[in-house]
Amino acid sequence: MRKEKLEVILSSANMVTDHHIPFLFSFGVPFESAGNGLRQKHEIRHSGRVIQTMREVKMPLYSALPTEVVRALQAGGVDANGQIAEFSTSDGSSNPCRHCLQDIPLGHGMLILAHRPFARVHPYAETGPVFLCSDQCDRWQSVSNLPPILATSPEYLIKGYDAAERIVYGTGTVVPAITLSASIDAILENPVVAFVHIRSARNNCYQARADKG
Structure with a gap:
């Protein structure tokens, strides 16, 4: 654990709040399984105080493109632009499949095709x-784990959307791959x-989606 950075985060805190959870996770604070998420229990000694934390944390559910959509495209169906996908040959790098989430x-x-990862058309x-x-x-089946393919680029663009598929302004950001999970x-x-x-x-380019666990 990077103690000096953790102390900065907790410098004005008598207890760990929800705000600290993503940061504690990224610093390696231990968690244990708890139903559909994780339960974090830890003691941190800071400025002579012992800070205890316990909170159930729901893990994101990562998803690739639905199989029924992909099978239709592989069978010659049209993409979001009404065109049949172009056939090409992979060069072995930077060609991630959005279904198996592997290069x-x-x-x-x-x-190669146009895709619109939304339930309906809107602005x-x-x-x-x-x-x-x-x-x-x-x-890709390991929905509770960050897909390894999302560690192959130095950084990623992430954006939060509400239930109506509108961007939640203020959530869009470019983050290093090493902090991608905590940022999501x-x-x-x-x-x-x-x-x-x-x-x-x-x-x-769209890579994958993360939903609340």
Whole structure:
């Protein structure tokens, strides 16, 4: 644990509040399983005081593109622009499939298409390019864990949306990959936020979605 930074966070605190949880998580404060989330219990000695914390923390649920949507595209269905996906060959790097959430291997076929990751069309429903394996692949299943593919870029753009799929202003930010998980947790603590979109920081391409656990 980076003690000096933790002391800065807690310098004016007699107790750990909800605000501190994402930061404590990123500093390596231990958590234990508790139902659908985690229960954090820890003692921190600060300025002669022992600070005790205990709180159940719901973990985000990460999701890839739905299989039924992907299978239709792999079978020649049209994308968000009404076009059939382009076929290409992966160069083995920076070609992440948005269904299996893995890089498409070198020399394997891939689809390039326009996707709109929203339930309906409205002013906030962005459409942009994504890659898919051209052959059928298994959907990413470890929904409670940050997909490893989201550690392959130096930083990511994340934005919170409300239940009506409108951007919650003030949540959009570019964060380093090393703090991505904690940053998503912090945004989802906002009661107005229903889900978070994770996008590439440089090209704004959609990567995955995180919902409240």
